[in-house]
Every structure is written in structure tokens, then in C-alpha cells.
Amino acid sequence: MPYDDPFYNGNIAELDINSVKSAIKFLREKPINPFLLSISFNNPHDITHVNEKTINEFGIPTNPILLPHLASNFYAPDLEFGQASGSTTPPALNSNIGWSNLNFRRHSYQYYRFIETVDNQIGEILEGIKLAGLESNTYLIFTGDHGEMNGSHRRIREFSMYNEALSVPFIIKGPGIPGGVVNRKHLISALDLYPTLCDAAGITTPQGLRGKSALKVLRNFNTPLRKYAFAQIGNFFSRVAVSTRYKYALFLKTHTAYDIPIREAFFDMEADSGETKNLINNLALKPIIDNHRNALNNWMIHTNDPFVTQAVVVD
Known part of the structure; x- marks a missing residue:
């Protein structure tokens, strides 16, 4: 209405x-x-x-x-x-x-x-x-x-x-x-809602959707749906990659709101659900951080997100 x-x-x-x-x-x-x-x-x-x-x-x-x-x-x-x-x-x-x-x-x-x-x-x-x-x-x-x-x-x-x-x-x-x-073991994205509804109704899911049907994981909780889920905060602010345990966030290189040199954040959501400790510089977690970083970068490229050209690049 x-x-x-x-x-x-x-x-x-x-x-x-x-x-x-x-x-x-x-x-x-x-x-x-x-x-x-x-x-x-x-x-x-x-x-x-x-x-x-x-x-x-x-x-x-x-x-x-x-x-x-x-x-x-x-x-x-x-x-x-x-x-x-x-x-x-x-x-x-x-x-x-x-x-x-x-x-x-x-x-x-x-x-x-x-x-x-x-x-x-x-x-x-x-x-x-x-x-x-x-x-x-x-x-x-x-x-x-x-x-x-x-x-x-x-x-x-x-x-x-x-x-x-x-x-x-x-x-x-x-x-x-x-x-x-x-x-709480599996990830689902809002993008998965449409194909899930199609699957439940017995309707052929249109080609080109970025989501997946969650019907199998909803009926059998041992079937994982996705390794990562992604989110964006508006057209600016940040982009996020979430796995079942960790969260990686990437911020713009320049933004008037930032006057501290933090451009990335990484949280262990199992040990720190309140997101109080940024582990981005934790060397022991570097392989896991890199996996999340690469997953987000690939997602931004896949979705033609202009944020990928504006965001910080970390060696």
C-alpha cells in the first residue's frame, strides 16, 4: 500500500x-x-x-x-x-x-x-x-x-x-x-530468501541469482549452505565477510568519520561475541584473516561493487 x-x-x-x-x-x-x-x-x-x-x-x-x-x-x-x-x-x-x-x-x-x-x-x-x-x-x-x-x-x-x-x-x-x-551452525543470507521460497513452492529458480535455496539445510541441519555470508553498510562505510566463527570488516580508505588508522577489523565471534577486541594484527590468525579478506574481495569483484576500488589494500 x-x-x-x-x-x-x-x-x-x-x-x-x-x-x-x-x-x-x-x-x-x-x-x-x-x-x-x-x-x-x-x-x-x-x-x-x-x-x-x-x-x-x-x-x-x-x-x-x-x-x-x-x-x-x-x-x-x-x-x-x-x-x-x-x-x-x-x-x-x-x-x-x-x-x-x-x-x-x-x-x-x-x-x-x-x-x-x-x-x-x-x-x-x-x-x-x-x-x-x-x-x-x-x-x-x-x-x-x-x-x-x-x-x-x-x-x-x-x-x-x-x-x-x-x-x-x-x-x-x-x-x-x-x-x-x-x-547456529550454518550461515544464511537475505539473498537466500527468494530462491528458498521458489524451492519450497516447486518453482524453478531464475538464473543469475546470488542467493541459494536454504531448504535443504532447514530440513537437514547437517547440510551446510555457504562458507561465507557477505554484507554491505550502505554504499560506503564498510563491507563484511562472515564465517561460522569469524567476522572480517573492511572500511573505506578515506572517510570524514575516521581519525584513527583502523581500516580493517577481525573478530572471533565465538570467543568475543561483543566484538570488543580487534584481532586484525594477530599473526597466529593471519591465514584465517587472509581467507576472509580474499573471500570478500572476490565477492566484491563478482558483484561489481565499486567499493573494491576504494577500499584499503593490505599486503
């Missing part, structure tokens, strides 16, 4: 409510099989628009004991913008400059309330699927476009190679997929 649709008169706050109503209406009308229903929730994205003036939308408790704790890596050094001052940090990242610890906790409270609201709305749709008799032969997928820093490294919003911003949920339910299982 376009934003000017009279169904909700351009009121962004009503977008998710009316998306749910439209979805349930569609399900009640007994859609012809096969069908594809895509429901795009706006929230919890609107946490990115919250600032000190708007932070009390949900009636935040005045007693700090009732607020969420600070992120476990709240005090960790920010390796991405570690020495940057407010004047050089990109505008999208400096909205929380000068925030107190209490502000971060109040922000987290509101973020979790956004998530709670969306959880309820998804519950309504799941109930609609059940009432329509579609539960047993329908694949349901829940995912997102980015995460939220939520106080990690004293930052909010996305625009970051840190896992809090980079990782997204991927929950799938459907015929042949075991329930109640969390798979």
Missing part, C-alpha cells in the same frame, strides 16, 4: 495496524493456491526516530529498577568510530551524543515495547492463518532488514558492521521443517 493510500490516510502510525487488517481480510477470502502474501511491518524500525524529546512515547517507568540493563558491551571501545568526535561522526550516528546511561536504558525500554507490539500483531496473523485452514501447508517466514545497536558500544540505530546492527532474525515454519530448533 502506498503511503497516500486512503486506507490509512497517510498516517504512518497506522500502517502496521492496517497491514494486519488487510492480511487477515486476504486470508479470510480463502486465497487460491499457490499464493504469496508479503506483510511489511514498519516497526520496530521507528526506534531509529526516537530521540531525547520523543523517548517517552510508551510511558517509561520512572523507577530505574524497572528499566532494561545496559548492553553487556556498552563500555566496549567503538572500533568503527573509536576516536571520532561529534563533529566528524556521520549525522545518522550522532543523535545520542552526550546521552546518559539512563537515556540508553529508557531507549531500550521503548525499543522492546515496539517489538512487543509487533509480536502481538504477528500473533493476529498467525491466528488468521490457522482459522483459514492454511497452517499445515503454508511456509511462514519472519525476517528483517537490519538490527539495532541498542546501546552496544554506546551507540543506537543501524549503519554499523557490529552484529547488533548487522544480524537479522530468520524464523521459518513449514512442511518438513523440524520445529523448536535454533540453528
Whole structure:
């Protein structure tokens, strides 16, 4: 629905409510099989628009004991913008400059309330699927476009190679997929969503896609899908290669936000999930680092990414 649709008169706050109503209406009308229903929730994205003036939308408790704790890596050094001052940090990242610890906790409270609201709305749709008799032969997928820093490294919003911003949920339910299982052994990319849907529906996957069907790994968790997954932070900032244990990030050679000589980062996500120690200069890990570096470089060449010509080259 376009934003000017009279169904909700351009009121962004009503977008998710009316998306749910439209979805349930569609399900009640007994859609012809096969069908594809895509429901795009706006929230919890609107946490990115919250600032000190708007932070009390949900009636935040005045007693700090009732607020969420600070992120476990709240005090960790920010390796991405570690020495940057407010004047050089990109505008999208400096909205929380000068925030107190209490502000971060109040922000987290509101973020979790956004998530709670969306959880309820998804519950309504799941109930609609059940009432329509579609539960047993329908694949349901829940995912997102980015995460939220939520106080990690004293930052909010996305625009970051840190896992809090980079990782997204991927929950799938459907015929042949075991329930109640969390798979942390294998990698999946947003690029894999389209070919997975085609595979599940018995549709020939178009040629030239950069993703792969994840249906086999979802049905049999011993089947790896990919060795690396890749991500980019906008058209600038950074590029990332992730394996099942490690993460490699590459930054631009020049950027006004950087006043420290850090152009690469490498993390052992198994030993340091909070990404607090940059291991890029660890000689013992050099072969593994080089593998990730080469994998990312090959991916950028394969995707005709102009970033490859701008990024740092390390001997």
C-alpha cells in the first residue's frame, strides 16, 4: 500500500495496524493456491526516530529498577568510530551524543515495547492463518532488514558492521521443517530468501541469482549452505565477510568519520561475541584473516561493487 493510500490516510502510525487488517481480510477470502502474501511491518524500525524529546512515547517507568540493563558491551571501545568526535561522526550516528546511561536504558525500554507490539500483531496473523485452514501447508517466514545497536558500544540505530546492527532474525515454519530448533551452525543470507521460497513452492529458480535455496539445510541441519555470508553498510562505510566463527570488516580508505588508522577489523565471534577486541594484527590468525579478506574481495569483484576500488589494500 502506498503511503497516500486512503486506507490509512497517510498516517504512518497506522500502517502496521492496517497491514494486519488487510492480511487477515486476504486470508479470510480463502486465497487460491499457490499464493504469496508479503506483510511489511514498519516497526520496530521507528526506534531509529526516537530521540531525547520523543523517548517517552510508551510511558517509561520512572523507577530505574524497572528499566532494561545496559548492553553487556556498552563500555566496549567503538572500533568503527573509536576516536571520532561529534563533529566528524556521520549525522545518522550522532543523535545520542552526550546521552546518559539512563537515556540508553529508557531507549531500550521503548525499543522492546515496539517489538512487543509487533509480536502481538504477528500473533493476529498467525491466528488468521490457522482459522483459514492454511497452517499445515503454508511456509511462514519472519525476517528483517537490519538490527539495532541498542546501546552496544554506546551507540543506537543501524549503519554499523557490529552484529547488533548487522544480524537479522530468520524464523521459518513449514512442511518438513523440524520445529523448536535454533540453528547456529550454518550461515544464511537475505539473498537466500527468494530462491528458498521458489524451492519450497516447486518453482524453478531464475538464473543469475546470488542467493541459494536454504531448504535443504532447514530440513537437514547437517547440510551446510555457504562458507561465507557477505554484507554491505550502505554504499560506503564498510563491507563484511562472515564465517561460522569469524567476522572480517573492511572500511573505506578515506572517510570524514575516521581519525584513527583502523581500516580493517577481525573478530572471533565465538570467543568475543561483543566484538570488543580487534584481532586484525594477530599473526597466529593471519591465514584465517587472509581467507576472509580474499573471500570478500572476490565477492566484491563478482558483484561489481565499486567499493573494491576504494577500499584499503593490505599486503
